[in-house]
Amino acid sequence: MFYYIIALFVIALDQLTKYLIVKKMELGESIEVIEDFLYITSHRNRGAAWGILEGQMWFFYIITVVVIIGIVYYIQKAAKGKMLFGVSLGFMLGGAIGNFIDRVFRNEVVDFVNTYIFGYDFPVFNVADSALVIGVAMLMIQMLLEERALKKEKTHGENGTHHS
DSSP states (O other), X not given: OHHHHHHHHHHHXXXXXXXXXXXXXXXXXXXXXETTTEEEEEEEESSSGXXXXXXXXXXXXXXXXXXXXXXXXXXXXXXXXXXXXXXXXXXXXXXXXXXXXXXXXXXXEEEEEEEEETTEXXXXXOHHHHHHHHHHHHHHHHXXXXXXXXXHHHHHHHTTOOOX
């Protein structure tokens, strides 16, 4: 249940911030937060990351539904007793649903976080995108930890120090 609460928090924060951007800012308007680094910019995206596959909403609907079903399945079947894994799935579920809501109800995704990292104008993103990235990073950490534990277990078993 905890993992679904994380997803609901991500969805609520994502939708609230997007609502505020749509209601309070003109498309293309930008507010400086940290000079030459962080801006709040009202932007719309009809594709995936960096605008790829623009206009292919049917594709995003199908893929997102499959991803959501997969994440819920893994939360139910594989996350028990694996806090980091479950939290990562909660972030990914919230992010996927947050952008899915935009695609269904707006036919585009509202983006607004605009960063310049070492002079590079990074593509504008939103809370849902951030949650997806955080979730994937946490999942990778979980996988590395599991792989490390397996290698350690295998090494101890080969050296005769492992007892059943």
